[in-house]
Amino acid sequence: MTRTTDGNGVAPVPRRLLAAATRLFAEQGYARTSVQEIVEAAGVTKGALYHYFGSKEDLLHEVYARVLRLQQERLDAFAGADAPVEQRLRDAAADVVVTTIENLDDAAIFFRSMHHLSPEKHRQVRAERRRYHERFRALVEEGQRAGVFSTDTPADLVVDYHFGSVHHLSTWYRPDGPLGPREVADHLAGLLLRALRP
Structure with a gap:
């Protein structure tokens, strides 16, 4: 189990730094956010930041990498489950939508700032x-x-089709909109499975 706080109810320093950086990068952009602003928002010293991350760039990388690690672990679990391949693909396709929406700031920051x-x-x-x-x-x-999915479209294009939708989420999804994360996930996973029907 991941530890979210120490014994005194305070989040560990790396988690506080990541939370502060994520909020500031989302609000004002990576380039316009200083190390000083991050450490002040996290309530730590610059020494603590450099101890855990080494640089502001390392923080940017970790903002994205932590979500990707989560998604990779979950995909590995879905792919290895004892279920029909159609169900495993549907579960994986829906999960990447939900986890992206749950970490929308991280996704938006990364695609805006990856060039840094x-x-x-x-x-x-x-x-x-x-x-x-x-x-x-x-x-x-x-x-x-196995003949469960159509071979009319190459698998590479099928994957690009789905992830194009996932990567676009940060440009239009709003938490106060008409659809919740699970509903969006079900719609997009359904579109993918319909496209693959023989």
Whole structure:
């Protein structure tokens, strides 16, 4: 179980730094947010930030990486479940929508600010995303081999179609809108499964 607070009810320093950075990056942008503003909002020293993250860029990378780690763990669990491939793909397709909406600031920050990452970190993020997409694509291909899904459209295009919708969520989804995260997830997963029917 992840520890959210210490024994005194205070969030650990890395969590406070990430929460402060996420809020400030979302409100005023990565480039316009200073290290000083982050540490003041988190109630820690600059030394603490550099101890845990090394740089503001490391914080930006972690904002995205923590969501991707969560999504990868959940996808691995769905993909490895003892269920028909259609159900496993539907569950995985819906879950990535829900977890993206639940972390909408993180997604928006990352897609707006990814160009601030160094080439090395940029490559690292692309490799992490590629691993996720490849595991998702493997589910599509499994269903295609079994004859459950149509082979008319290549699996790569199917994956790009779904994740194009997911990556676009931060531009239009509003928590006070007519659809909740689960409803959006069900609609988008349903569209994906309908597109794959033989």
